[in-house]
Amino acid sequence: MASFISVRNLRKRYGDFTALKDVSLDVHEGEFLALLGPSGCGKTTLLRSIAGFIDGLQGEILLDGKSMRYLQPNQRPVNTVFQNYALFPHLTVGENVAYGPRRNGQKKAAAAKLADESLATVGMKDFKDRYPSQLSGGQQQRVALARAIANRPKVLLLDEPLGALDLKLRKRMQIELKTLQQSLGMTFIFVTHDQEEALVMADRIAVMEAGEIVQIGTGREIYHNPASRYVADFIGDANLLECREIDGHLVAAGGAVKVERSEADRTAAKAIYLLRPEAIRVSPYESSSDSESLSVAGLIRDVVFVGNSTRLIVNVNDTEFVCQFPSAATGTQYAPGQNVFLTWAKDAGQVLSR
Ligand code: ATP
Numbered sequence: 549m550a551s552f553i554s555v556r557n558l559r560k561r562y563g564d565f566t567a568l569k570d571v572s573l574d575v576h577e578g579e580f581l582a583l584l585g586p587s588g589c590g591k592t593t594l595l596r597s598i599a600g601f602i603d604g605l606q607g608e609i610l611l612d613g614k615s616m617r618y619l620q621p622n623q624r625p626v627n628t629v630f631q632n633y634a635l636f637p638h639l640t641v642g643e644n645v646a647y648g649p650r651r652n653g654q655k656k657a658a659a660a661k662l663a664d665e666s667l668a669t670v671g672m673k674d675f676k677d678r679y680p681s682q683l684s685g686g687q688q689q690r691v692a693l694a695r696a697i698a699n700r701p702k703v704l705l706l707d708e709p710l711g712a713l714d715l716k717l718r719k720r721m722q723i724e725l726k727t728l729q730q731s732l733g734m735t736f737i738f739v740t741h742d743q744e745e746a747l748v749m750a751d752r753i754a755v756m757e758a759g760e761i762v763q764i765g766t767g768r769e770i771y772h773n774p775a776s777r778y779v780a781d782f783i784g785d786a787n788l789l790e791c792r793e794i795d796g797h798l799v800a801a802g803g804a805v806k807v808e809r810s811e812a813d814r815t816a817a818k819a820i821y822l823l824r825p826e827a828i829r830v831s832p833y834e835s836s837s838d839s840e841s842l843s844v845a846g847l848i849r850d851v852v853f854v855g856n857s858t859r860l861i862v863n864v865n866d867t868e869f870v871c872q873f874p875s876a877a878t879g880t881q882y883a884p885g886q887n888v889f890l891t892w893a894k895d896a897g898q899v900l901s902r
Contacts, residue, residue, distance in 0.1 A: 552577035552735055558607035560593055567593045569759040580729050580736045582746035585756035591739040595705050599628045627701035629692055631708040635680040641691050642676035648699040666694040686717045706738045722748045743783045755779050776902045777820045787869055791819040802865025804844040820900040825872035827896035834889050843891040851882050
């Protein structure tokens with residue numbers, strides 16, 4: 549697929565500090581891309597660079613093959629939705645949404661029509677005569693979205709737009725926003741530090757670390773094949789066991805885990821054994837071992853009930869394992885202090901060399 553937005557070697561410095569280090573990124577038309585990473589990794593700087601709000605950039609941003617270098621924010625075919633949606637308090641909902649088209653030179657009637665259509669898209673048409681202060685947070689958020697799409701931008705840039713909402717509303721809006729994006733066929737770039745939000749909404753996720761994109765791919769690709777310990781830790785829960793090399797094998801958890809060292813990770817100074825909590829089967833009974841699986845004995849330290857799933861913290865030779873399974877999956881009641889056996893398929897574990 550041809551790239552619609554192309555970011556080439558983008559670099560931004562604030563004094564001695566480099567906020568973006570030669571970032572390159574391709575986004576396809578109609579794609580929903582999430583920029584994911586912890587606070588301070590450069591997500592907002594990258595998003596605002598595309599929007600045109602960042603000065604002193606090195607590198608190039610192309611949109612549909614056209615350089616954005618000399619275009620002011622309002623000349624770019626993009627629109628931005630910020631976390632604090634900043635609706636005009638003295639304008640009604642309808643006037644807020646019609647504001648952009650009016651400023652872009654639309655006649656009053658045409659702007660009102662665009663506003664109506666945009667409000668209908670986000671399910672807020674009946675609220676057009678209210679003022680922002682008469683709306684809930686979620687409703688204001690939808691109006692902010694309607695305002696952004698009223699200009700029919702080719703690209704919508706969203707900076708943690710659901711950050712101010714409570715969890716339940718946030719989850720509902722995630723689905724609504726995804727549906728809206730698909731029905732409009734617009735390209736969305738969405739900033740979040742919430743890995744679950746990125747997994748739920750995005751076609752692809754770009755994981756950022758300290759001013760760089762360290763991995764980009766679908767949620768599934770990144771979850772199942774993280775490029776590094778950092779990515780594995782950031783997306784989903786992970787057991788990350790430090791390995792030592794003994795006689796050509798990688799050994800972790802005091803010898804309980806032993807895997808062959810492959811060519812690929814031979815060069816790494818430090819190897820990590822990654823095992824997802826849900827890949828571990830827990831049982832009070834020792835299972836007969838076979839060549840396809842690994843089994844270790846441990847002692848339950850903690851049992852955490854999280855509604856639909858249950859998490860066990862199990863000590864294996866002083867190394868902590870987190871195991872997770874659906875609460876309904878087992879009739880066994882586990883308790884701290886209990887001896888258990890952890891079993892997993894050998895191919896469920898993977899060695900990360902960085
Ligand atoms: P958050 O999730 O907290 O918004 P972020 O990943 O979006 O974080 P940015 O806002 O892009 O991070 O900031 C990246 C880095 O650049 C941070 O370390 C920040 O302190 C620094 N930074 C951002 N703006 C400036 C500025 N105007 N002057 C100096 N440093 C800045």
